[in-house]
Amino acid sequence: MLRHKLLVTAAIAAAISFQVPAFAQEDKVVAKVGKLEIHQSELDLAIQNLDPQLAQLPEDQKQVAALSGAIDVKLLASGALAEGIDKTDAFKKRMAYIGDRELHNAYFREHVVDATTDAEVKARYDKEIAAMPKQQEIKAAHILVKTEDEAKAIIAKLDKGEDFAKLAKENSQDSNKDDGGELGWFGPGRMVPEFEQAAFALDKGQYTKTPVKTQFGFHVIKVEDKRDAAPPAFDQVKDQVKQLVMRDKYVAILDKAKAEQKIDITDEALKKGYDEVSKMQDGAGDAADPAAAGAAAAPAEAPKQ
Structure with a gap:
């Protein structure tokens, strides 16, 4: 399942990175190298691939x-043409493969990237948020001392009704005293395990x-309040959620x-290996992480195969 996610992520990554510029109707020549011309469209592509x-x-x-790089390309391309490469x-096989790859990327852009709407992304966000388990946060204070006996003495004073904040100011070794x-x-995962558990x-x-x-x-720890953690705001995770929508569209295609x-x-x-990958793909149809709406990493580009 993880391997399938990585394959889909790689595909999405290369397709988004392949951007075809909107060329002007007149594709002007910006430079010449011998008999070869460099058009504005080529310069635009060179800029995108810097x-x-x-x-x-x-x-x-x-x-x-970008122009410097394009000129270098034309210089050696001229030599390659002269040698009949x-x-x-x-060369023909490589160009055929590259052509297929770019057709794949163009198809991906049209049917996945450009076909993904804000409404779809918002609907997926709402679905993911609804599926996320409630996570609790607590508001706490603590008093940090060097020895167990010091901590026990502070607990004894608290048992007698002394003020926690006052004891913290007088005894704590932490900078927040x-x-x-x-x-x-804070929520789970923010503190060291022993502190968090207590x-x-x-x-x-x-x-x-x-x-x-x-x-x-x-430590002597006091919990002052508890609440359910608020889910991440839509604008905060919109890009990650969009990746989930595009991933599903790509897999469906x-x-x-x-x-x-x-x-x-x-x-x-090769057949055995491919069949194993296909089985993982079949089992990953509903593999979206319920917490993905709040996850940080998510892919954003697509297929350089």
Whole structure:
């Protein structure tokens, strides 16, 4: 299933990165290298394929960098034509493969990227949010000391009714002591395991009756409030959710194409491997992570096969 997700992610990544510029009706010649011409459309493509570092340059410098690269291409292309490399079987096979790949990317853009609407993305967001399990957050404070005996003494004072914030200011070794040991709101995974386990076991208004030992020392923890964590806002995760919608569209297109066209793999070892991948794909139809709407990583481009 994971391998299938990676394959689909790679496909989405290459297709989005393949962007065909809207060429002007008159595709002007911007430079000539011998008998070969460099048109504005080629320069636009060269700009899109600049190294990421060069892509950060100001627009005029980007154009010069892209033109320099395009001229280098034409210089060696001229030499290749003179030697007849374009007539070789190896070159023709490579160009045929590249042509198929770019047709794949163009089809992907038209039927997946451009076909994905904001309404579809918002509907998928609502679905993912509804499926997400409720996650609790707590608002807590703590007092950090070096020894267990110090922590026990503080707990004894709390048992007698002394103020937690006052004791934190007087005894805590943490930098937040002047704020009464306040830690603010946090959810699971934000604190070290020992601290988190003890804190989330407390009810609102309770403090730990025994010291909590962590790598930092001994803690006395008080939970001041609890609430259900708010889901991530739509604008915050829109791009990640869009990837889920595009992934599903892409898989659906592939499934339809596979059902309509016979795939015959003559090499037995390759056939076995392909069949195994196909089985994983079949089992991953509903593999969307229910928490994906809040996940950070998600792919954003597509197929350089």
